[in-house]
Amino acid sequence: xxxxxxxxxxxxxxxxxxxxxxxxxxxxxxxxxxxxxxxxxxxxxxxxxxxxxxxxxxxxxxxxxxxx
Numbered sequence: 001x002x003x004x005x006x007x008x009x010x011x012x013x014x015x016x017x018x019x020x021x022x023x024x025x026x027x028x029x030x031x032x033x034x035x036x037x038x039x040x041x042x043x044x045x046x047x048x049x050x051x052x053x054x055x056x057x058x059x060x061x062x063x064x065x066x067x068x
Contacts, residue, residue: 010032011031011032024042024043025041026040039053
């Protein structure tokens with residue numbers, strides 16, 4: 001998460017999504033002050049657009065959910 005490392009404390013991890021076939025992880029993060037959502041692809045090491053993030057499915061097992 002090098003692109004977010006400098007401001008990591010400003011972001012809260014909401015949940016993890018997975019790509020259908022490859023199980024690649026995408027993190028959904030929310031900025032603590034602005035409440036803006038971003039999607040970060042762990043394998044590609046880059047932020048995704050909302051349209052790209054729609055290609056991923058949420059983790060429904062509850063193993064990776066960190067909703068509070």
